[in-house]
Amino acid sequence: MSKDLKKDIKEEYEMERKSKDTIDGDLATLNLGPTHPATHGIFENVLTIDGEKILDSVQTVGYIHRAFEKIAERRPYNQITTLTDRLNYCSSPINNIGWCMTMEKLIGCKVPKRVDYMRVIIMELARINDHLICNSVIGVDTGALTGFTYLFQQREAIYELFEEVCGARLTTNMCRIGGFERDFNETFHTKLEAFLTNFPKIFTEFDNLLSRNRIFMDRTIGTGAISAERALNYSFSGPNLRAAGVDYDVRVMNPYCSYEDFDFIVPVGSNGDTYDRFQVRQEEIRQSLSIIRQALDKMPEGKHYADVPEFYLPPKQDVYENMEALIYHFKIVMGETPVPVGEIYSSVEGGNGELGFYLISDGGRAPYRLQFRRPCFIYYQAYPEMIKGQTISDAVLTLSSMNVIAGELDA
Amino acid sequence: MGKVTLDAKVETIDGQGFQLTRLDKVIGAARANSLWPLPFATSCCGIEFMATMGSNYDLARFGMERMSFSPRQADLLIVAGTISKKLAPVLKKVYEQMSEPRWVLSVGACASSGGIFDTYSVLQGIDRVIPVDVYVPGCPPRPEQILDGIMNIHKLVSNESLRRRNAPEYKEMLSTFNIEAND
Amino acid sequence: MTKTELTNDSFYNSLQEQFTSSIISKEEPFGLVTIEVDSKKILNIIKWVKENTSINYLTLIGGVHYPESEGREFALVYHLHSLTENFRIRLKAFLPKEDLKIDSITSIFSGADWLERETYDFYGIKFIGHPNLKRILNEDSMDYFPMRREYQLEDATREDKDDTYFGR
Numbered sequence: 115m116s117k118d119l120k121k122d123i124k125e126e127y128e129m130e131r132k133s134k135d136t137i138d139g140d141l142a143t144l145n146l147g148p149t150h151p152a153t154h155g156i157f158e159n160v161l162t163i164d165g166e167k168i169l170d171s172v173q174t175v176g177y178i179h180r181a182f183e184k185i186a187e188r189r190p191y192n193q194i195t196t197l198t199d200r201l202n203y204c205s206s207p208i209n210n211i212g213w214c215m216t217m218e219k220l221i222g223c224k225v226p227k228r229v230d231y232m233r234v235i236i237m238e239l240a241r242i243n244d245h246l247i248c249n250s251v252i253g254v255d256t257g258a259l260t261g262f263t264y265l266f267q268q269r270e271a272i273y274e275l276f277e278e279v280c281g282a283r284l285t286t287n288m289c290r291i292g293g294f295e296r297d298f299n300e301t302f303h304t305k306l307e308a309f310l311t312n313f314p315k316i317f318t319e320f321d322n323l324l325s326r327n328r329i330f331m332d333r334t335i336g337t338g339a340i341s342a343e344r345a346l347n348y349s350f351s352g353p354n355l356r357a358a359g360v361d362y363d364v365r366v367m368n369p370y371c372s373y374e375d376f377d378f379i380v381p382v383g384s385n386g387d388t389y390d391r392f393q394v395r396q397e398e399i400r401q402s403l404s405i406i407r408q409a410l411d412k413m414p415e416g417k418h419y420a421d422v423p424e425f426y427l428p429p430k431q432d433v434y435e436n437m438e439a440l441i442y443h444f445k446i447v448m449g450e451t452p453v454p455v456g457e458i459y460s461s462v463e464g465g466n467g468e469l470g471f472y473l474i475s476d477g478g479r480a481p482y483r484l485q486f487r488r489p490c491f492i493y494y495q496a497y498p499e500m501i502k503g504q505t506i507s508d509a510v511l512t513l514s515s516m517n518v519i520a521g522e523l524d525a
Numbered sequence: 526m527g528k529v530t531l532d533a534k535v536e537t538i539d540g541q542g543f544q545l546t547r548l549d550k551v552i553g554a555a556r557a558n559s560l561w562p563l564p565f566a567t568s569c570c571g572i573e574f575m576a577t578m579g580s581n582y583d584l585a586r587f588g589m590e591r592m593s594f595s596p597r598q599a600d601l602l603i604v605a606g607t608i609s610k611k612l613a614p615v616l617k618k619v620y621e622q623m624s625e626p627r628w629v630l631s632v633g634a635c636a637s638s639g640g641i642f643d644t645y646s647v648l649q650g651i652d653r654v655i656p657v658d659v660y661v662p663g664c665p666p667r668p669e670q671i672l673d674g675i676m677n678i679h680k681l682v683s684n685e686s687l688r689r690r691n692a693p694e695y696k697e698m699l700s701t702f703n704i705e706a707n708d
Numbered sequence: 709m710t711k712t713e714l715t716n717d718s719f720y721n722s723l724q725e726q727f728t729s730s731i732i733s734k735e736e737p738f739g740l741v742t743i744e745v746d747s748k749k750i751l752n753i754i755k756w757v758k759e760n761t762s763i764n765y766l767t768l769i770g771g772v773h774y775p776e777s778e779g780r781e782f783a784l785v786y787h788l789h790s791l792t793e794n795f796r797i798r799l800k801a802f803l804p805k806e807d808l809k810i811d812s813i814t815s816i817f818s819g820a821d822w823l824e825r826e827t828y829d830f831y832g833i834k835f836i837g838h839p840n841l842k843r844i845l846n847e848d849s850m851d852y853f854p855m856r857r858e859y860q861l862e863d864a865t866r867e868d869k870d871d872t873y874f875g876r
Contacts, residue, residue, distance in 0.1 A: 122531055131821065147592075147817075148612070148615055149565060149615060149619060150594070151592075151594035154571075155567070155568075155571075156567050156612060158869065172724050174848075175844060175845065176843075176844055176845035176846060177567070177608075177609060177612045177615075178567050178568050178606070178607050178609055178610050178612070179609055179611065179845040179846060180607055180609065180642045180644060180646065180647055181642070181644040181645060181646050181647070181861070182854055183830075183855065184645075184854060184861050185642070185644060186862055187861075194639070199569075200568070200569055203568065203569040203572060204572060216653060219738065220738075233726065247572070262579075263579060263580045266575070266579055266580065266581070267579060268578050269576070269579075270579075270581045271577070273576075283573070283665075283667065284571060284572060284573055284665050285665060323813060331850065343819075345670045346764065346765060346791075347818045348818050348819040349765060349766045349767070349817065349819030349820065350819075351854060352656055357870060360791070367791070367794050368794065382811060414645060446656060455736075456737050456744075457737050457798070458738050458740075458785055459767075459768070459798070461767075468700035468767070470767065470787075471769060472768060472770060472785070472787070474772060482772075483770075483772045485768065485770040487767060487768045491826075492819050492822070492823070494822075495818070495821055495822045496818075520567060520568055521568050521569060524845055525845075602798065610847060611846070611847050643861070643862050643863075643866075643869065644861055644862065644863070645854055645859075646845075646846060646847075646854075646862065649863075649866060649869070658735045
């Protein structure tokens with residue numbers, strides 16, 4: 115082609131492009147949700163985009179608002195455990211045990227050491243459960259579907275362990291005020307040993323797929339970053355805050371349930387981006403496995419419940435023979451046990467951060483006011499700030515790395 | 526043995542031969558074994574649905590390998606989880622966008638009847654806004670129960686008459702939900 | 709003021725020195741110092757707390773409705789935490805039902821944004837200075853504030869559940 119012809123074509127192209135710019139000069143609005151394959155849960159984000167770059171976003175939540183706090187004002191104290199199941203349903207035993215510990219603090223009950231160690235094992239299994247979902251879903255959102263299938267099969271092993279203890283897989287209703295409803299049996303120990311032997315190998319395989327994978331690292335390093343000061347200002351907690359560089363873990367700061375007996379490290383990231391969140395959760399899974407091993411090795415003998423007959427159901431044989439046991443059984447089941455008056459705030463380290471229970475009791479059969487401090491609700495506010503200036507695919511990845519669980523978001 | 530040659534002029538019926546069946550049985554079998562589901566998973570039942578999709582309970586062996594997230598390309602709407610009153614118009618819009626023939630599977634107690642959440646903000650069952658074919662109870666249902674629900678859907682799909690979606694009774698049923706029938 | 713070792717009493721004393729007229733009462737249920745403050749000074753108090761002590765983390769904001777107490781029907785409860793010294797406090801501000809307004813603390817803590825919207829959604833407490841005070845969890849068209857004690861849990865218009873069987 116001659117030089118003049120090339121110049122003509124180039125000029126024509128530039129003119130056409132300029133005219134397109136003036137016609138399509140406005141910004142576009144893209145609706146990410148509420149039903150979207152990549153948002154795991156129902157949240158709506160209306161993005162204002164310039165090409166692929168996100169300038170602003172408006173969030174709508176509340177699509178699964180089930181009025182937990184209003185229901186809690188009606189239910190007797192032992193029935194609220196079933197409500198707490200459905201907050202962060204990926205790690206429901208942690209919510210259950212947190213609620214039971216709040217009640218035990220209110221009534222002034224001290225549980226035996228064996229119960230503490232059993233609770234630690236169950237809570238760490240639930241934490242592994244939650245982090246496995248989050249990490250495999252980060253893999254899925256970058257396009258790596260294999261990790262998802264590997265890890266979900268391992269989660270079935272954890273579900274079987276929960277079934278041995280309480281009979282349910284997901285919404286476990288695990289704990290009772292005062293301890294557990296039954297002790298761990300032989301099958302549980304066998305399955306737990308098998309899990310602790312088999313799982314680390316599969317987990318290492320998953321880690322090898324993603325952790326040092328060039329594509330994964332390119333996609334996740336730098337996306338959805340938040341600095342430690344902004345994260346603290348937004349009241350972040352849990353793995354998201356630890357990835358930003360602040361080592362706040364409720365298990366270390368306000369130890370509950372004999373966590374001070376165990377030796378574990380709290381992984382902390384540096385940039386607060388998606389890669390750091392992924393790695394923090396990976397390391398927390400390894401630390402949880404170590405805690406479970408320590409708890410199993412050091413498990414003390416004893417009863418699996420504390421001596422609080424007003425709250426803990428007596429054995430059924432006693433109910434048939436003993437008058438007192440019959441009365442206690444009746445009162446607990448009908449929910450007529452009196453509870454001391456007071457207000458208490460108690461928190462545990464949930465899968466996503468500090469899960470708190472603010473309870474005001476007026477001595478009646480149901481709480482006067484129960485408020486759940488839900489970590490997801492609080493840190494999801496920072497999402498527009500985290501995705502500003504990034505592309506749409508980064509926004510999707512940031513959302514899945516923050517592990518926003520819809521049940522905890524909307525309560 | 527010598528070679529066998531066929532006379533080129535003789536017309537023979539070679540190969541597998543003919544099968545004699547009814548058209549709606551073939552279409553029913555084809556539809557049932559290749560349903561493309563649209564998972565509308567909101568809460569806890571969604572995690573059990575993900576476990577059903579996983580390799581242990583494996584939904585893919587029933588032809589549901591590809592989850593379609595676009596309503597236009599989906600046959601089966603699987604509603605798993607609580608539907609609140611805020612979400613009900615969204616659900617209805619998604620259902621209206623699906624093209625015929627379409628089926629709805631309601632997984633879990635919350636989707637079937639509101640579940641344990643008898644409150645001011647929860648829709649007491651999705652059959653208040655869209656017609657439902659199979660209900661799977663449970664809170665959450667085990668993956669085997671969800672598979673049983675899908676087997677029932679398969680039964681419905683393979684036995685459905687080809688004229689059902691154009692019949693006036695069907696259109697009347699849709700109009701009780703204030704849904705326009707798709708053509 | 710130098711950041712000193714915080715205890716319930718030392719914190720209460722330093723707060724009292726600064727804001728004598730706004731502190732109304734002090735309690736320590738289960739060891740957590742709970743201070744009732746004047747609702748009109750809440751912004752200044754929390755700002756002082758954040759700048760002069762190591763308490764820099766907002767844990768929770770919630771509302772409570774006491775329909776029986778006259779003039780103090782609504783309570784706002786702020787839970788704050790010092791991460792470096794592991795010290796928690798609780799501040800309470802009471803509001804009468806005729807004048808349900810209080811300053812918003814979103815300028816101090818960005819995390820208060822949605823917590824205050826949730827309190828508005830449930831109780832109707834208006835936060836002055838909030839950037840976007842709309843309902844967050846319920847539908848926008850809802851015309852009452854559901855967590856108030858006078859409203860019942862169930863939907864008033866439901867006709868499919870018979871109350872005689874459902875033990876209300």
